[in-house]
Amino acid sequence: MWNKVSTQVELDDFIAKFLGFHDSCIKEIKYTSGAFVNENLSMHPLNDKRKLTVIIERQFDDYPIIELEFSGLQYLKLYPIQENYTCEILDSTVIFKDGYIYWADIGGLEENQLDDYDGTVVCAEKLRWRRLDVPFGDKELYSLNC
Secondary structure (H helix, E strand, O other): OOEEEOOHHHHHHHHHHOHHHOOEEEEEEEEEOOOEEOOOOOEEOOOOOOEEEEEEEEOOOOOOEEEEEEEEEEEEEOOOOOOOOOOOEOOOEEEEEOOEEEEEOOOOOOHHHOOOOOOOEEEEEEEEEEEOOOOOOOOOOOOOOO
């Protein structure tokens, strides 16, 4: 079941429920643009979906694996931490600003710091989330099974 985050109260509840994403990590990210090529090689060249889905795993028994869905994606800034450093999320920032929702993988960011932050930032029109009941581990959930 999807849970929407569209008001300040829902946003505050969302952050509280996941303790600011403390002791979490981004496992996978998937972007769906909406553009595609048909079998006859004609193209639908419109980014009319702009949906980003993110799987986050947490070191907590309640809601250990969740999926975030950002729709109406405006941008994703992704700066993965180098492999010789840890990438756990200790806190996060979620802000409503000018009709958009911003999520960053660090706590305490102010609105005026979002553009300059050298970590992961998502800006989208909408956010919703759900619990996933899937196994932990390194198996990819968004893999293509052709």
